[in-house]
Amino acid sequence: MAKYYPELSPLFHALADPTRRSILTRLAEGPARVTDLSEPTGLRLPTVMRHLSVLEEAGLISTSKDGRVRTCAIVPEALEPVRTWLDEQRAIWEGRLGRLEAFAMKAMKEGTK
Amino acid sequence: MAKYYPELSPLFHALADPTRRSILTRLAEGPARVTDLSEPTGLRLPTVMRHLSVLEEAGLISTSKDGRVRTCAIVPEALEPVRTWLDEQRAIWEGRLGRLEAFAMKAMKEGTK
DNA sequence: ATAATACTTAGCCATTTGACTAACTAACCC
DNA sequence: GGGTTAGTTAGTCAAATGGCTAAGTATTAT
Numbered sequence: 001m002a003k004y005y006p007e008l009s010p011l012f013h014a015l016a017d018p019t020r021r022s023i024l025t026r027l028a029e030g031p032a033r034v035t036d037l038s039e040p041t042g043l044r045l046p047t048v049m050r051h052l053s054v055l056e057e058a059g060l061i062s063t064s065k066d067g068r069v070r071t072c073a074i075v076p077e078a079l080e081p082v083r084t085w086l087d088e089q090r091a092i093w094e095g096r097l098g099r100l101e102a103f104a105m106k107a108m109k110e111g112t113k
Numbered sequence: 114m115a116k117y118y119p120e121l122s123p124l125f126h127a128l129a130d131p132t133r134r135s136i137l138t139r140l141a142e143g144p145a146r147v148t149d150l151s152e153p154t155g156l157r158l159p160t161v162m163r164h165l166s167v168l169e170e171a172g173l174i175s176t177s178k179d180g181r182v183r184t185c186a187i188v189p190e191a192l193e194p195v196r197t198w199l200d201e202q203r204a205i206w207e208g209r210l211g212r213l214e215a216f217a218m219k220a221m222k223e224g225t226k
Numbered sequence: 227a228t229a230a231t232a233c234t235t236a237g238c239c240a241t242t243t244g245a246c247t248a249a250c251t252a253a254c255c256c
Numbered sequence: 257g258g259g260t261t262a263g264t265t266a267g268t269c270a271a272a273t274g275g276c277t278a279a280g281t282a283t284t285a286t
Contacts, residue, residue, distance in 0.1 A: 008134065009130065012125050013129040016122055016125035016126040017273095019274090021121070024202070025205075028205040034232075035232065035233080044275080046275090047274070047275055047276075049234070050275085051274085065233090067232090068282060068283040068284070069232065069233085069283090070233070076207055079203060079206070082199060083203070086192060086199065090196070092141040093141055093189040093192070094189060130243095130244085146262080148261090148263085156246095157247085158263065158264085159264075159265085162263075162265095163243090163244070178263085180252090180254075181251095181263065182253090182261095182262065
């Protein structure tokens with residue numbers, strides 16, 4: 001029986017937006033200021049702020065303010081629950097597929113008799 | 114070599130809803146009718162239908178109608194792009210890739226919608 | 227002290243989401 | 257044929273999403 005991960009919804013939701021994924025990819029190069037993230041996307045600052053807060057609430061990034069500059073950085077371990085869920089699903093899904101394959105294999109053998 | 118994944122947004126979006134994830138978990142046991150999926154969730158048929166169409170458009174399930182019964186089944190390989198993206202991100206985030214490779218990865222991800 | 231920079235907050239707007247009910251169609255069963 | 261079953265379609269509704277502008281605050285630069 002699969003476990004229930006309450007934190008998966010905000011994570012998947014945060015990852016569902018291409019702008020947010022591109023922000024993550026940019027941050028993978030290293031920390032960046034809000035303005036640095038605004039320029040390549042062509043989005044206004046408040047819009048970027050919104051995306052950043054979604055990412056931060058999902059635990060995917062962390063931010064800190066020094067003077068008037070807010071610096072954003074990735075939280076590498078944040079993807080772990082997603083990975084765990086994915087591993088679990090694959091195990092179940094492929095297990096099911098395995099059983100179907102076994103059945104098909106048996107049926108084929110029977111048919112060749 | 115990494116691929117280009119236009120389908121990531123619908124996939125992540127489909128997975129962001131707990132009801133849809135529970136439907137997937139149920140379908141992992143084996144194919145089911147729409148009504149079978151409606152009962153455990155406590156949701157009405159049209160609501161379940163909506164979730165199913167989101168899952169089907171994301172490629173996570175396939176459905177077929179026989180008489181008046183629609184049967185839904187999982188598409189196990191549908192999670193592959195998610196897994197691949199996750200593997201890539203982990204590699205970058207954990208700093209296993211050089212700066213140049215990370216840059217190339219970012220360039221390829223550009224335009225992902 | 228003033229101006230420029232870097233957010234931040236508030237609020238607007240169109241679209242999408244996720245739920246529902248009501249009414250409709252298309253099998254199947256007697 | 258008439259009733260039941262299984263979806264399906266259409267339409268409503270509140271809340272959330274993703275963009276914006278305009279106006280605020282705090283910090284740094286001249």
